[in-house]
Structure formats: structure tokens, C-alpha cells
Amino acid sequence: MPHRSNIGKRINVSHPILLSFLTHSHAPKLSVSDKMASGEVKLIGAWASPFVMRPRVALNLKSVPYEFLQETFGSKSELLLKSNPVHKKIPVLLHADKPVCESNIIVEYIDETWSSSGPSLLPSLPYDRAMARFWAAYIDEKWFVALRNFLKAEGEEEKKAVIAEFEEGNALLEKAFIDCSKGKPFFNGDHIGYLDISLGSFLAWLRVTELAASYKLLDEAKTPSLCKWADHFCNDPAVKPVMPETAKLAEFAKKIFAKPQA
Amino acid sequence: MADEVILLDFWPSMFGMRTRIALEEKNVKFDYREQDLWNKSPILLEMNPVHKKIPVLIHNGKPVCESLIQVEYIDEVWPSKNPLLPSDPYQRAQAKFWGDFIDKKVYASARLIWGAKGEEQEAGKKEFIEILKTLESELGDKIYFGGETFGYVDIALIGFYSWFEAYDKFGNFSIEAECPKLIAWAKRCVERESVAKSLPDSNKIVEFVPVLKKHIGIE
16 A cells, blocks of 8 residues: 555544444445446336335435336336346346346345345345345245235135244244344334345235135234334335235236136 | 354255355355254254244354345345455346245245145146246346346255256156246356355155155145
């Protein structure tokens, strides 16, 4: 590093790494240049989709304005098919027209691209990050599948089995919350993060399922920490505007599940 | 203080191979512990109680599960040598997208090639080739999926190459005839020491398939 006389010189606080030290309590990381974070942001999605809700919360947390391009239920736009030719699914984030697909991947992209805006969405330690990713994968591959099965279950035996599976999953997540949050309100600590978003995005559908099944899926007696967390999550200003209203979602669910099963 | 790194693994697992390769790329010494999947050890059940699956990476006593999560973890813990993921956020998102695609698609269709018969097997073969062609198209004329450097997506896919001879035999077709560019990519990867050390001989996989089928009770 070149020697510089610092008599009379102020510390350059706008230097990315130094700014990072001062504004974030976690380990410093290279701040992204303004160039990387600039460019129009669009999100292809639908109001009812929990997967779409994820990047919306992330963009809100980072105070990034975006254009929400709503897909019509039952059809796929040209833009969607062009932007996600592999899966043809929502959400798709378009940043300066470059597509990013898969909700959890989009959330990480948002966190990395707008790293100097708002708190970090992932923990700073590699082990804690691995845990967050592990539980996010579990939520999508197992927990959500069990939730979906609730609506499909027919007959007492099947219903009992689905309930047991779901409650087992909830018990795991209750413990995961205690381990990850370390006494703070969110999985990510003081602020909503990747794992909070991954699970929280399902809360509206969970409520709709509770109504349809007449069964309390998130029970204060069984999972007190998760219930408290759900309250905090739903009341967060980054979440409230994009969380579907239960009544509206219930009506939508009736409509789409009224169709004969394929 | 030296790092203690243990890998609970199963030699034919294309998922375990990913973690082996990542550790080798980083020159990390690890204790490889072969697991019996039909008689799961107490340590496996303790370290991966949720899924009870391999591979499990145990770093200084703490377990990390899921192979691609392990690869990313290894890249973050040992960042100085051979970065496995790009530093640019957009490139990283693309790499993760393809890793996720490989996870969602390749194993399921491949399983039908050695595990199914008749129409089901034919459907599996067709889908498998389509998936490989999608990957081939993504690879394009690049040396590796990430471009000039070997990385995450290559690691996600290369383990399956050790099973190609078995797929060819049991599927009665030739993957190379359908996807020559992908085979060329695979041969480039196998030239890397980390990959050569981590992949089993293809003929051992061919011998293993009937044993596997017996274990899971098919044919």
C-alpha cells in the first residue's frame, strides 16, 4: 500500500470496505460497485405465489424499486417463456433485462447485488449460511410438500398420516429456529433474512389450509417460538404489502382446486 | 489448530463425489469414512438426523449436509485456493441455477435407465438425453460450464459420468453418440487430479448396479 501522509486528512468513509465495517455488524465483504446494482428491475410473478413473494420481500428489504409484471393464471406470457425457457415458471427477476430464476437463488442474488443497502439476508459465518441453506431446501422439499398434501388428503387414515408428517416437520423447524435465531426475533437474527423469507412466504397458504382443514397447523402449544416468529414476520413493513390476504387467497384456492384433479 | 474434516460417504454416490472433488480442489486433508447405507452407522444418524443420507461433511465436529451446500461451504471456508463459484452475483446465480437443475433432473431420469424396464425405461432414456442436451447447449463451446475455470456446475455434474458406462450398458444405448460435446467436457474434467481421485472406475459402477437393484428389491 502506498505511503501517504495523513496529516490533516480525514478517513475516506466512502471507501466500500470501510463503510461496510462501520455500517454492518457482520464480517466485511466486498461492496458491489454502483454499476452492478444499477439497471431496471422487473419481477415476473403472481400475487398468490409464495415463491414469487420471496424476491418481493427481499427487494423491499433492500429498498429496490421494481416493476411487477403479473402473469394471468392459467397462461404463460411470451416474456416468461423467453426469460425462463428451462422451467417456464415464476418468479423470474429481470435485472437490466438479464433473467435470474428460482426463488431462493433470486433472493441470494438480490442480497449480493444490493449488499450495501439494508442488512445482510444471510448470516456472515459459513456454517450459519450452510444451515440457512439446508433448512430452506428442507422447507421446499419436505415441509411444503406435507402442507400441500393436507389439502389433498382424503379419509381419516390419510389425514392422520399427513398431520403426523407435518407436525414432525414443524418440530424440526421449531428447533431450527431456536438454533439459528440465538434468542433474536428472526431465523436471521435481528432482521428478516433468507430463511425467514423462505418459510414466511408460505404463511398465507398455511392459514388458508388451516381454514380448509379446520385444523391448527401452527399451534402455540406445540411450536411457541415459530408462532411468535410468524407474528413478527407478518407484521414487518417489508412483508405486509406483499403477503396475500387470507380471505382473498382462500377464494382463489377454492377456484383453482375446484378444477378436477389431473 | 488444525481443521478436523470428516466425510461420511458411499463410494458410488455421485453426490458424495462432489464433496470429495471440492475438498481435493482446496487441498483439504479429510478422513473419508465409507458408510453402509443398508446398516446406517450411529454417526450418520447423529450427524444427519433429518435425512439420514450421505454425504455428510463434519468440520470440527459440526455437520453440513446436502452436497451442493457442502461445495459452497467448502468454497467459503477455504476461499484462497481454486475458487469454485464466480465472484460476480449474476454469474453465481447462473451457476446455482444449473446446479439446481442438475439436482432436480439428472438423477430421477437416470434411475429409470438402470432401474426400470420397457416403456418406463425408454421414457427415462429419452428424458435423460434431453436433459443432457440442455446441459450441452448451456456448455456451448466453453471449456467448463463456468468458462475457463473448473467450478461448481462441473462439480455438480461430473460424478454422473462415472455412471455413464452403466447407463450405456443397462440402457442399451450410447450417451457419447447422442452428446459428444458433453463427453468431451467430461474427459477434460477427468484430467484434473481432484476429479480423477474422486471418481470410481466406471466398470466398478457397472458391477455395482445389480447389487444395488438387489438391495432395493427390484428385478
